[in-house]
Amino acid sequence: MPKIATYKEAVDYLYSNLPMFQRVGSVAFKKDLTNTLALCEVLGNPQNKFKSVHIAGTNGKGSTSHMLASVLQEAGYTTGLYTSPHLKDFTERIRINGVTVDQQFVISFINKLQEIIEKIKPSFFEITVAMAFDYFAQQGVEVAVVEVGLGGRLDSTNVIMPELSLITNIGWDHMDLLGDSLDKIAYEKAGIIKNKVPVIISERQADIEEVFKHKAEGEEAPICFAEDFYEVVLNSDHAFNGFKVYWNKAFFLELNTFPLGGIYQRNNIQGVLMAAEILNEQGFIIPVTALQNGLSKVVDNTGLRGRWQKLGDKPMIICDTGHNKDGIQQVLKQLTLLSYNKLHIVMGMVKGKEPEAVLAIMPKDATYYFCEAKIPRAEKAQTLAEQAKVFGLHGQVIPDVNEALAVARSNASEADVIFIGGSTFVVAELNDL
Structure with missing residues (x-):
């Protein structure tokens, strides 16, 4: 050997x-x-x-x-x-x-x-x-x-x-x-x-x-x-x-x-x-x-990272590794404490996580950027976007996590908030982490 x-x-x-x-x-x-x-x-x-x-x-x-x-x-x-x-x-x-x-x-x-x-x-x-x-x-x-x-x-x-x-x-x-x-x-x-x-x-x-x-x-x-x-x-x-x-x-x-x-x-x-x-x-x-x-x-x-971690200001950029309904519910509760003009969500999930339960509680007034982590278990960004549409969630499909964040940044004003999450592996791929 x-x-x-x-x-x-x-x-x-x-x-x-x-x-x-x-x-x-x-x-x-x-x-x-x-x-x-x-x-x-x-x-x-x-x-x-x-x-x-x-x-x-x-x-x-x-x-x-x-x-x-x-x-x-x-x-x-x-x-x-x-x-x-x-x-x-x-x-x-x-x-x-x-x-x-x-x-x-x-x-x-x-x-x-x-x-x-x-x-x-x-x-x-x-x-x-x-x-x-x-x-x-x-x-x-x-x-x-x-x-x-x-x-x-x-x-x-x-x-x-x-x-x-x-x-x-x-x-x-x-x-x-x-x-x-x-x-x-x-x-x-x-x-x-x-x-x-x-x-x-x-x-x-x-x-x-x-x-x-x-x-x-x-x-x-x-x-x-x-x-x-x-x-x-x-x-x-x-x-x-x-x-x-x-x-x-x-x-x-x-x-x-x-x-x-x-x-x-x-x-x-x-x-x-x-x-x-x-x-x-x-x-x-x-x-x-x-x-x-x-x-x-x-x-x-x-060295703990990825727990309601702030990555930038103007616009405020937050990431969190919460990846199931209970975890994301807590994140959404905290987002309500923030003052902002518009909310942008860069989101990806993995297979087997019952995305419907998560998508059903996501805010409908946010702009979404659907992405996917570079692992075999990742849910395809296009599939996630189609599932999200059933729950009244709309946005762009940009598979690469960092590209999705870059587009969100370009669309956001200084008074907006960008949130990145849905999967530990999406957060892990962020260059800014």
Whole structure:
């Protein structure tokens, strides 16, 4: 077997030889943990060599993971962070104290495991999870924040035994793989709840909270709902300028310089604060200053991008990776807080996302620029435009994401707003990101 010599060869090998869910969809999803366990066994079970926090949910799990990792960094811990998908480069998936995995490690890891990779044919995600755990173990991280890829119960990351599990929320996404009801989706997410390991649910959802309570009871896992303890409120109802946080109705802290402009981050913040509280009870030392600084510096500390991120002024240009009905609903709610003359939306989606549910809630008075990401799963821009027309949405078909944004810019006045979204992969292709 020829050795891989360069980082480009390594990434090409991962993309071309291993099925990647983000690119090809459900054929890449393995419904058991056999391959991940086999890979970890060959590596000496690195997942058992560091403490971890496991984070699942439909929306917000990425932001929550980055925020908690930033808080732990500010508390002085050598902190690993595993998230997916990446926006610009593969190494973004694996970080220690915000620094991405060394490219040379990626090369040597694949060379080391090439024989077993060829033998068991794991998915792209299975390999990446094993790589992250091996890197964290070798680099001696004290704690790793591990974001679930898809679901929970059968996700490759579910081979860890964490100090704490956290589930952000449940919404309609990946129904073809996780189930056609919120109960079924919640059951899959609840699969990260482990025996006697505390679990936090960031927000109460009356329809499904019994699913979590039942699973936690069966595992003898202490369970709490973060919103019962923390309340995060906007400083202003009319524009975003930070949050005030209350604990058990008493003022706790203020975030005037919080860099993530999405008001939807309120629910994620309360989950992070609850996580820090429980970790403190377990012997971690996370002072309030670490909470304040970790949340305020999350972008600088962890490199988080694409969450209600401002890319320009006059016209204001905003992008967000929200890609399902629940996520986009939050984005649209925030758009109503902005003052503008006209709204321009550069939009693309991927197949399997039930576009009708999203298109039905999109504003009819916006001008649309339908585009498509350069991945096999991308919905054709022309197809999306035709689907959108049924819901009274009209605009141009400009397949290339950056060309679509350039046309939107040329059409917009300084008093307008341009929003880019509908898919993580559309946002990822932006040159300005």
